[in-house]
Amino acid sequence: MQSLLHILRRIDAGDITPAWALAETQEAIAQKETEIGAFVRLANSPRAAEAGPLRGIAVGVKDIIDTADFPTEMGSSIYAGWQPLGDAAIVSALKHAGATVIGKTTTTAFAASDPTTTRNPYNRAHTPGGSSAGSAAAVGGGMLPLALGTQTAGSVIRPASFCGAVAIKPSFRLIPTVGVKCFSWTLDTLGLFAGSVPDLAYALSALTERPDLALGDTSWVPRIGVVVQYFAGEPEAEATKALDHAVRAAETAGATVSTIGLSELFAAAWRAQLTIQNFEARNAFAWEYAERYDDIAPGIRRTLDAAQKIDPAAYDDARRAAHRARRVMGDLFADIDVLLTFSAPGPAPEGLESTGDARFNRLWTLMGMPCVNVPGYVAANGLPVGVQIVAPFGADARALAAAAFLERAL
């Protein structure tokens, strides 16, 4: 994978210019794009900024995120050629930091479940996951040092795991979603893909102008609580192996690892996520549903069909379930710093028909807690399987520090 910090160090040292760094990334894209198909559109004549913490860094932007310089097509024929007037807030933040938006990356239709044609960089016969398919595949495949995705259920952490990329879904609204197509206003969260945890922490710190998110002392050893999320069903054997592998590596590196049980309150919240997501989607896509029904991709159309029947009272109940779980979530961290769990049920499934299952991600998205995918295990079929570090709401720095610890340990 490309390393953002390595690129910046070379620029700082005067070995390369920002423009040269950009050209190198373009060369990597040119070599692999035909095979992977991560992009909807690429910049014609991208220019590198001379200054800024992300100068020379080419970034891929998921195509549900508004860009003034590119159409934003949402993975849907309804928005074919649609040109927003302005940039989303995060795109302005990228430019302000000196990054170059190199292109728009593929997304499932409206960031739901209908697959893209993007292929897994580790095996073209497998899905890269979704909905942030292009961003995950481009970073995992070494085409980009940084990319933006969004997660409403598991659309950042799962494809990152499938494509071997490092990724963070930060605390809810740490990155503003202004200018991002809404699926669920309670859940939609912008996230970042990068080549390593230090790369990720640097980029998140630069984009949010929060120095405390940069990695500090690397001697810190986290107390880790392992959760299996029994309510989400059984993982595949390879996911269990990846988790065991991470636990052993963390223990060897000196971490305390315990097992944490989740009460029925969390199971109820996990179930509530789908109700909240789909009730809000019905409202968010009311125009498309009323006026462009036949042009909505079949998977999300089925979801929206079913969502028409969700009663507002069921939605209110679901929100109360989420609220109850959020109120006691802090108690889990009495004796631990972070949770460790599966990023996905297993390696990327074969075929491009499905983008995989978000069942190990739903709870954390609903809780608004920062999650980091850490790669480090390779399944028997050669595909990567990540594990997920989860920290309390607002403790993004801690999530990143623990992920960096685990990355080093692995």
Add this chain to the structure above:
Amino acid sequence: MQSLLHILRRIDAGDITPAWALAETQEAIAQKETEIGAFVRLANSPRAAEAGPLRGIAVGVKDIIDTADFPTEMGSSIYAGWQPLGDAAIVSALKHAGATVIGKTTTTAFAASDPTTTRNPYNRAHTPGGSSAGSAAAVGGGMLPLALGTQTAGSVIRPASFCGAVAIKPSFRLIPTVGVKCFSWTLDTLGLFAGSVPDLAYALSALTERPDLALGDTSWVPRIGVVVQYFAGEPEAEATKALDHAVRAAETAGATVSTIGLSELFAAAWRAQLTIQNFEARNAFAWEYAERYDDIAPGIRRTLDAAQKIDPAAYDDARRAAHRARRVMGDLFADIDVLLTFSAPGPAPEGLESTGDARFNRLWTLMGMPCVNVPGYVAANGLPVGVQIVAPFGADARALAAAAFLERAL
């Protein structure tokens, strides 16, 4: 003012058709629009639906709310002629309920403080308030039976008070803000203006498909707690008179009225509102600020200039202050059903240079609590002064029932 329920009763009785109802509203607009200037744009050939709970009802939509059938100009030259692809969720809900979007109403630039040219329907030399200037003036002036506004600080309740309209700022996100230009994602709340509390309750119930929001038993008598919001400064004499008038009317009608004190936690939350609002605005308008600075209206540009200096840590502190106040807000309602307070510091100020002050609204917007403006007092200068009913988060039905009680009492 026009009465939505009266129009619907005449349609139900077969006295008029929905198309006739629409034509009557168009006639009222034609008579008064030159004087008031509430509209940015009117529909050329509006059509009435034959069915739906809001058939025949013409609605004005504040011009920061996306409409597929009209440009959406945000009160800013930056968006002159800007045509969104789809409707905002609330506009789809209006159409689904059979309402007719009759036009776009004026808004201060980006729903901030730069005044519109709209005039107060009670006195052309006075402001109608803002930011939902056109919607408040059109309903208060009898041009429309229903209109949409938004409130980030006090942009629904204050102009409603100034224009003598009934209005609700419902619980946060009771009405989805998808497709509404974002100022502050923590605060932006869609609201409705109508001619009476029963009109308002009927419309809100129809648009949200929540039958429990319709007014039920009219014999209910609320226990009212009066709050003066000492931290927000002194009201003008006419606002005090309006509040006293409401208290006496409520007591005469049988309500228990007590005085409620607000602890320093609420004062801190009130102060935090501005930090949250402006830090988020800086992010929300990052593209306009970076790319179209000179075209931003001067008032909001000054706000954004100042907001560039807000530290993320100050924003986090402000969010914590809001959270602390939200956690104890429920305690205020131990022995009362609703709060009663000022809607605005006084009647609409003279001149069109200022839209008035939101200081009596900020806290409730930040708390996400439902607020209803109830007119019923007329100042010595002939301008209306409303009072504000506030209920706990999610208790919109209670807010409406108490407002209906007060409206009858007045």
